[in-house]
Amino acid sequence: xxxxxxxxxxxxxxxxxxxxxxxxxxxxxxxxxxxxxxxxxxxxxxxxxxxxxxxxxxxxxxxxxxxxxxxxxxxxxxxxxxxxxxxxxxxxxxxxxxxxxxxxxxxxxxxxxxxxxxxxxxxxxxxxxxxxxxxxxxxxxxxxxxxxxxxxxxxxxxxxxxxxxxxxxxxxxxxxxxxxxxxxxxxxxxxxxxxxxxxxxxxxxxxxxxxxxxxxxxxxxxxxxxxxxxxxxxxxxxxxxxxxxxxxxxxxxxxxxxxxxxxxxxxxxxxxxxxxxxxxxxxxxxxxxxxxxxxxxxxxxxxxxxxxxxxxxxxxxxxxxxxxxxxxxxxxxxxxxxxxxxxxxxxxxxxxxxxxxxxxxxxxxxxxxxxxxxxxxxxxxxxxxxxxxxxxxxxxxxxxxxxxxxxxxxxxxxxxxxxxxxxxxxxxxxxxxxxxxxxxxxxxxxxxxxxxxxxxxxxxxxxxxxxxxxxxxxxxxxxxxx
Amino acid sequence: xxxxxxxxxxxxxxxxxxxxxxxxxxxxxxxxxxxxxxxxxxxxxxxxxxxxxxxxxxxxxxxxxxxxxxxxxxxxxxxxxxxxxxxxxxxxxxxxxxxxxxxxxxxxxxxxxxxxxxxxxxxxxxxxxxxxxxxxxxxxxxxxxxxxxxxxxxxxxxxxxxxxxxxxxxxxxxxxxxxxxxxxxxxxxxxxxxxxxxxxxxxxxxxxxxxxxxxxxxxxxxxxxxxxxxxxxxxxxxxxxxxxxxxxxxxxxxxxxxxxxxxxxxxxxxxxxxxxxxxxxxxxxxxxxx
Numbered sequence: 001x002x003x004x005x006x007x008x009x010x011x012x013x014x015x016x017x018x019x020x021x022x023x024x025x026x027x028x029x030x031x032x033x034x035x036x037x038x039x040x041x042x043x044x045x046x047x048x049x050x051x052x053x054x055x056x057x058x059x060x061x062x063x064x065x066x067x068x069x070x071x072x073x074x075x076x077x078x079x080x081x082x083x084x085x086x087x088x089x090x091x092x093x094x095x096x097x098x099x100x101x102x103x104x105x106x107x108x109x110x111x112x113x114x115x116x117x118x119x120x121x122x123x124x125x126x127x128x129x130x131x132x133x134x135x136x137x138x139x140x141x142x143x144x145x146x147x148x149x150x151x152x153x154x155x156x157x158x159x160x161x162x163x164x165x166x167x168x169x170x171x172x173x174x175x176x177x178x179x180x181x182x183x184x185x186x187x188x189x190x191x192x193x194x195x196x197x198x199x200x201x202x203x204x205x206x207x208x209x210x211x212x213x214x215x216x217x218x219x220x221x222x223x224x225x226x227x228x229x230x231x232x233x234x235x236x237x238x239x240x241x242x243x244x245x246x247x248x249x250x251x252x253x254x255x256x257x258x259x260x261x262x263x264x265x266x267x268x269x270x271x272x273x274x275x276x277x278x279x280x281x282x283x284x285x286x287x288x289x290x291x292x293x294x295x296x297x298x299x300x301x302x303x304x305x306x307x308x309x310x311x312x313x314x315x316x317x318x319x320x321x322x323x324x325x326x327x328x329x330x331x332x333x334x335x336x337x338x339x340x341x342x343x344x345x346x347x348x349x350x351x352x353x354x355x356x357x358x359x360x361x362x363x364x365x366x367x368x369x370x371x372x373x374x375x376x377x378x379x380x381x382x383x384x385x386x387x388x389x390x391x392x393x394x395x396x397x398x399x400x401x402x403x404x405x406x407x408x409x410x411x412x413x414x415x416x417x418x419x420x421x422x423x424x425x426x427x428x429x430x431x432x433x434x435x436x437x438x439x440x441x442x443x444x445x446x447x448x449x450x451x452x453x454x455x456x457x458x459x460x461x462x463x464x465x466x467x468x469x470x471x472x473x474x475x476x477x478x479x480x481x482x
Numbered sequence: 483x484x485x486x487x488x489x490x491x492x493x494x495x496x497x498x499x500x501x502x503x504x505x506x507x508x509x510x511x512x513x514x515x516x517x518x519x520x521x522x523x524x525x526x527x528x529x530x531x532x533x534x535x536x537x538x539x540x541x542x543x544x545x546x547x548x549x550x551x552x553x554x555x556x557x558x559x560x561x562x563x564x565x566x567x568x569x570x571x572x573x574x575x576x577x578x579x580x581x582x583x584x585x586x587x588x589x590x591x592x593x594x595x596x597x598x599x600x601x602x603x604x605x606x607x608x609x610x611x612x613x614x615x616x617x618x619x620x621x622x623x624x625x626x627x628x629x630x631x632x633x634x635x636x637x638x639x640x641x642x643x644x645x646x647x648x649x650x651x652x653x654x655x656x657x658x659x660x661x662x663x664x665x666x667x668x669x670x671x672x673x674x675x676x677x678x679x680x681x682x683x684x685x686x687x688x689x690x691x692x693x694x695x696x697x698x699x700x701x702x703x704x705x706x707x708x709x710x711x712x713x714x715x716x717x718x719x720x721x722x723x724x725x726x727x728x729x730x731x732x733x734x735x736x737x738x739x740x741x742x743x744x745x746x747x748x749x750x751x752x753x754x755x756x757x758x759x760x761x762x763x764x765x766x767x768x769x770x771x772x
Contacts, residue, residue, distance in 0.1 A: 447759055455610045
């Protein structure tokens with residue numbers, strides 16, 4: 001955590017508010033149920049590698065129980081309620097989450113390694129707001145899609161990633177319930193705790209049993225959910241490779257699928273951009289949440305005339321980036337989510353060097369325990385380099401230059417992914433000219449990594465399909481008939 | 483003596499023969515030989531995709547109003563060729579009344595979608611009231627190149643019901659026509675070629691669905707598929723091939739040749755939604771927001 005430029009006293013967030021049980025069961029049919037698998041796995045704090053709790057590992061039989069509970073709750077309770085009544089439950093859940101916001105934030109940071117500043121100011125408020133937003137849609141679905149007949153799909157199987165655990169849960173559960181579905185959610189194995197805390201909130205809110213079920217476990221638990229014949233919908237956020245497996249597994253079934261997958265998003269800095277703002281934007285685009293962001297601006301394109309200046313400022317700025325204890329309010333980059341992910345990132349650092357790119361990391365000391373990675377810049381990167389083509393999912397930025405708009409559009413779009421893009425320029429006409437040409441579901445102009453419940457999010461091409469957020473996010477959970 | 487017509491493929495605005503040199507007989511309802519159609523090959527599919535890709539950017543870049551006019555022009559030209567299409571449908575065994583009705587509905591459908599070209603955007607876009615000081619909006623954009631397996635029950639109306647909503651949304655298409663009744667599809671290509679539709683926007687192949695679809699569904703430069711009812715085996719194989727680049731696949735189980743098979747969803751099925759964020763400067767103490 002020591003740093004050459006700044007010497008800040010540690011300012012640690014208190015963990016006193018947080019109650020973590022030594023062991024968690026599965027949340028099925030409104031009750032905590034010991035897994036039929038009789039198996040538990042450890043969840044660790046990636047900041048110090050200490051075990052936080054033991055978590056039930058659901059097998060196919062456990063998943064089956066959860067799906068049955070969700071089916072019964074849909075048929076007997078949830079589908080019988082008016083939209084307004086469903087909405088009231090969601091409003092109540094949103095309020096309870098707001099009340100427990102600090103506890104949820106600390107828990108998210110403990111379990112996932114993200115800086116407390118981010119979980120406190122971004123993840124948790126956005127998650128609460130997402131429930132609040134979709135609560136209000138529950139009785140307005142007909143107005144959302146005039147002239148169309150629609151109904152809930154039934155039981156939604158949802159699989160969430162480890163990078164924004166509670167926020168992704170909110171993106172999945174809130175619209176599903178608002179549209180009248182019941183859910184079985186499988187959180188990522190390294191970050192189950194806020195989902196389990198959310199289950200407690202559902203109990204406290206008096207949500208009818210079986211409307212929300214949480215089955216913890218690994219990839220095989222998710223696969224059992226995807227393969228279950230009585231699930232009507234699969235919503236998945238995660239890697240493109242797994243997304244394709246899921247899509248394949250659902251062919252020939254009536255399951256509706258939405259996929260929010262990987263990215264290798266281009267962040268484009270034009271020569272007339274406000275440079276200092278753009279440099280901050282670059283920092284936020286790639287180092288936010290340790291770079292564990294599907295829409296991270298991991299490919300930086302700087303116009304040639306300002307490339308030297310931007311690079312110098314970027315390197316200077318990296319000197320004051322704080323890497324360290326996620327609970328420290330000074331921390332900019334927390335812990336890498338898992339040992340496995342740290343190994344993946346380190347593998348790519350080696351690949352980058354082997355490919356002939358030049359690597360830059362600031363001088364800083366990393367904590368001796370836990371999983372950490374220095375913020376990393378790569379220059380002299382070929383367009384075909386693996387570090388410029390493949391998603392690294394860490395604090396690693398590739399930097400390329402360009403001369404003309406045509407060139408940067410071509411380079412930016414030269415990727416199988418199409419999740420997001422950033423454009424930095426003072427020229428308003430050029431912003432819209434470029435955003436028109438960029439194959440991406442989200443374009444940030446003179447900003448980056450902004451999210452809002454009202455704003456649809458989702459990708460083009462191999463970044464998946466379907467949108468989450470906004471009015472468009474409703475259609476992922478409805479069956480339409482003309 | 484009657485001059486018989488040679489039916490060819492329609493690729494990139496040209497009417498080439500299949501590169502394979504193969505043809506197959508098209509039979510009338512009574513079993514008599516009407517014409518030879520090209521038995522297109524996988525190479526023809528690839529050529530057609532290339533032509534569609536080349537045409538897509540500038541087609542999507544045309545004003546919506548212009549696309550509307552071009553679609554209306556298709557209806558105008560179709561109207562002038564009414565007799566020809568009715569004759570072809572009669573040869574395929576339709577009753578006179580049914581043939582006339584199908585052609586009339588086809589013309590009407592072109593007019594219907596011509597009217598949509600500059601309107602669907604307003605209905606499926608949104609301005610999103612985000613909590614931060616940003617102007618945030620979501621608007622539709624063409625998916626790109628779309629592969630179509632045309633309706634195998636009708637020769638003209640099903641085909642038009644699939645092509646029109648996709649192209650008025652700025653996509654370009656590669657169509658596998660009705661295998662048994664391909665003549666109307668190629669005659670429709672002649673309509674397109676004379677209606678200001680730029681070459682490459684619509685490409686039409688005649689041949690075996692089973693031979694052509696795997697190549698189309700697996701092609702990495704195709705963004706989406708529109709599948710009219712076909713056999714389960716072919717459909718599943720196509721969906722599996724489509725996973726490689728995560729094509730968006732729309733499988734129509736309902737008939738596409740009925741009156742109700744038109745509407746906004748046939749357009750929005752082939753649109754991506756793009757969300758753009760733009761900061762709002764706060765002036766004179768006002769908090770920006772839309």
